[in-house]
């Protein structure tokens with residue numbers, strides 16, 4: 126706190142609201158600069174970029190994205206996570222971070238870090254209680270800044286937590302950023318799988334390699350008697366992988382402790398790295414690391 130107050134007064138003012146987004150009232154004008162299709166760009170100072178995607182919300186995408194980023198850090202890589210879910214950012218909660226990012230000397234957003242992982246999220250920039258009412262251009266402006274105006278300061282790997290679906294945001298990201306691959310998260314439930322297939326098609330259309338699928342919440346082991354139940358079925362993701370020629374990267378069990386760890390801002394990979402759950406995340410990160418030459 127004091128440190129922030131002591132750092133130059135001008136800068137203190139300028140990072141009050143780094144994006145200059147309206148907290149109330151009408152959205153500001155967006156400069157007209159984008160014509161035609163943007164070229165795919167690298168994110169500056171970042172070696173590898175992967176996207177964690179799911180066509181449906183609530184299947185565990187953010188939980189998996191953050192645990193993967195933490196797993197890469199555990200393996201000694203310089204790791205970061207970028208929360209591109211503008212309407213429902215969850216990385217601040219998952220990493221137990223809040224507050225407004227400072228700006229660097231060249232007006233780039235400086236990531237917030239915890240557990241050895243750097244992060245940037247809309248959640249740091251907009252008050253949690255402020256209704257996110259801007260649409261269209263505003264969202265696109267915010268997204269541009271998250272994608273291109275963060276000073277990562279040298280990363281081996283950046284994990285993008287995508288919003289659910291295959292809409293504008295996903296298309297913008299996949300068309301603007303050179304991605305080393307996409308990981309698709311699904312539960313084994315038919316309705317989730319149907320949407321996952323849409324995600325597969327989207328990545329293929331924009332020529333992003335699909336690294337594989339992660340099956341989440343497939344098996345529940347009763348803490349009382351140890352009996353295992355496949356609440357959403359057990360074969361779904363494997364079948365989808367087979368019919369679309371995709372690797373099944375791993376299975377994350379449905380476990381109340383994964384949820385508790387997430388809610389208290391200390392994800393499984395840091396809270397219980399030696400547990401079977403922790404090992405499941407580490408195993409998936411290791412496969413991905415090999416696939417992208419990390």
Ligand SMILES: Nc1ncnc2c1ncn2[C@@H]1O[C@H](COP(=O)(O)OP(=O)(O)O)[C@@H](O)[C@H]1O
Nearest residue numbers: 182183184185186187188378379380383384387
């Ligand atoms: N394997 C799991 N076991 C138990 N709870 C989980 C698991 N994966 C995710 N959750 C919980 O499910 C909810 C949705 O997960 P989240 O990662 O936010 O999904 P998404 O980003 O796809 O919307 C969260 O409360 C999270 O803690």
Ligand SMILES: [Mg+2]
Nearest residue numbers: 186187210215
């Ligand atoms: Mg999410």
Ligand SMILES: [Zn+2]
Nearest residue numbers: 347349350351
């Ligand atoms: Zn039981």
